[in-house]
Amino acid sequence: MEKTLTQSFQVTYEYPVIFTEGIFESENNLLASLIHPVKEHIPPKVIFIIDSGVHQEHPELISKIECYSVYHTSRINMPINPIVIQGGEAIKNDIKYLMSILELIDEQRIDRHAYLIAIGGGALLDAVGFAATIAHRGIKHIRIPTTVLSQNDSGVGVKNSFNAFNKKNFIGTFSPPEAVINDTTFLRTLTDRDWLAGVSEAIKVALIKDANFFDFIEMHIKDIQFRNEEAMGKLIFRCAELHVNHIGNSGDPFERGSSRPLDFGHWAAHKLEQLTNYSLLHGEAVAVGIALDVTYAYLSGMLPVKSWHRVLNLIHSSGLKLYHPAMRHAINGRFEVLDGLEEFREHLGGVLTVMMLKDIGEGVEVHHIKESLMKKAIDLLASLSPADNRTSLARTTVGIEHGFTRTSNFPEDDHHG
């Protein structure tokens, strides 16, 4: 005789994303106020983990945090000095870093009511967040993203990850943090390259969700490029807001379906990062990925030529690149980057679902990519790109005006899921 019990429950997730400045000034109560006591008058253990890149630019940060924890000793019990760990994609590629964080959690007797606070770029936040999630089935963690990219995109979301089997983010979980604090202090010391790399995610989310935001970026792109803090602050806030709203309101925060609209341009980006051995920053790869997918959308007749032109122009004038030679790395005549489509489908599972563009601010999902047309799009971007790999706007215009205004019939050499 068959019997069935049905388990059913809901879990609520809530966390603030705070935009501020100077969080480690002793008198600033913000961070301390986010730390919940174990019980009245008993502060939890708090361990700070700092990205080696941040440490290099802010060697004073360790002593600032030490002072901060002394000043806020009623809220923070810091058993060891802040730890500096390898930042950048390297931390996600070697399991020794993951093990060292888990060892720290064990040695310092960090428990579910204690806090791991990660200060760094998206990769460090991903790795520390993953360690926090799996240790004791989940330790509290607070993210303090220090790059444009992590402040406006990866750091404000609900994912963490680790790379394995040569696949970016093969391992990871959905696990919201206790809080995210975006402190502008850290942006000032970014290299121009890191500053710029974060702009592509803002262009991405504007393209699929908010034409007005695209207008804003277009209008202020030179301010943004040349490190105007006010313009960048607005870009980060709006980008983060669109990201947060999408996760909260999509109805699928933990991506159980096949759709991942925020990953516009990302199937190629992830593959390019891997093909370039992560010498291309994620944001740089996303810029190329966006350029590729808008070019495909244009070639397939989905996206008006003028809009295509606007997108390429905006990426180009931001100082980001539209093309990377790794896009045409071929094995037996086939561009390796195209494997990114199947890897992207595989990561989400189910039916291939790629975000495309009907117009600026209007994303549309497709379940079928013509591989031959995608190859054309790659060749077109390559042809628009001078040998030194910096796109000439003049040539872009020529390409657009004379080269590819038609959409042809291509052989049935398709990619679909």
Place this chain on the structure above:
Amino acid sequence: MEKTLTQSFQVTYEYPVIFTEGIFESENNLLASLIHPVKEHIPPKVIFIIDSGVHQEHPELISKIECYSVYHTSRINMPINPIVIQGGEAIKNDIKYLMSILELIDEQRIDRHAYLIAIGGGALLDAVGFAATIAHRGIKHIRIPTTVLSQNDSGVGVKNSFNAFNKKNFIGTFSPPEAVINDTTFLRTLTDRDWLAGVSEAIKVALIKDANFFDFIEMHIKDIQFRNEEAMGKLIFRCAELHVNHIGNSGDPFERGSSRPLDFGHWAAHKLEQLTNYSLLHGEAVAVGIALDVTYAYLSGMLPVKSWHRVLNLIHSSGLKLYHPAMRHAINGRFEVLDGLEEFREHLGGVLTVMMLKDIGEGVEVHHIKESLMKKAIDLLASLSPADNRTSLARTTVGIEHGFTRTSNFPEDDHHG
């Protein structure tokens, strides 16, 4: 100027726990009906992982599953034959097993819409569930528990885990399965030891939640011990039901608080498993852990002597043991098992919260354990236990009647969190 976005969303978790028989008979549609197609007419990939212990008793299972997947080919796409992996606690102690499951997921291009189906005891389900949770941030998994313990307790819940740093379940997540199927077929081939080991979790949950269920177990304990399937079936169903209801209705399914009532008797049990190098089965350790905590509750004046007597008698007449010599392993005169209290607190974090007993069916949480009294409880259980480590009921009775009817004042050598 400070700005804050608030992220807030709910996630619903739902899965069936099915009690049935013969799920791999070809004509049985149950399992196939639980597999959701990727899209219409496209069956997902399904990988079966079998516990080596199950394989030994059911060598025919692999070909049965192969036939089943051929018969149900419209629902199941089985890319490789079922895999046999080391069962028992060993799988959770060596990362090579975890890596081998992850490699399998990678090699077989298993994605979020594919299924990992684990057939085995609690340890195998824990390890496979953990791998499924972290690969691609979560692959669907179905649990088919094959022991009494996993069918009535660990297998029906929302946790998975892996051991690290000599600590049981140091690593893991909360991650509900797609479904749990309890098939009685697998129980028939259990050794008497494994059959019996699962009874202690039923005694545990009866003690803290359901006096009538305790009466039932008491009344049928000899049937249960001597492998009456009907009695055991009822025991498993009610125990699983209480477990499932607790998780769904406690308001804290993912244990964000400090309380874990279902872990009555478990602080000592987990430590004993480790101290005996896992030669003691989890269920056996839990029986000893229950005996210890009810003895402590009795000595502290919390639990009436008659109820104490009933509990020890029931454990004893089930064939389970009340004591293990490892309980008195001492370092510098201190019983090592007592470290289990702090490790238990640390795993959950926050304030020490131990479930104790006021009476049968009436659990009560305490935040303070008198270490000296716990030591007395251990000594008392040892004294009731003959050297061959099989408790004599006669001596138990003598002990109870003549030895320890008073609660004394003990020195303040306390354990609290």
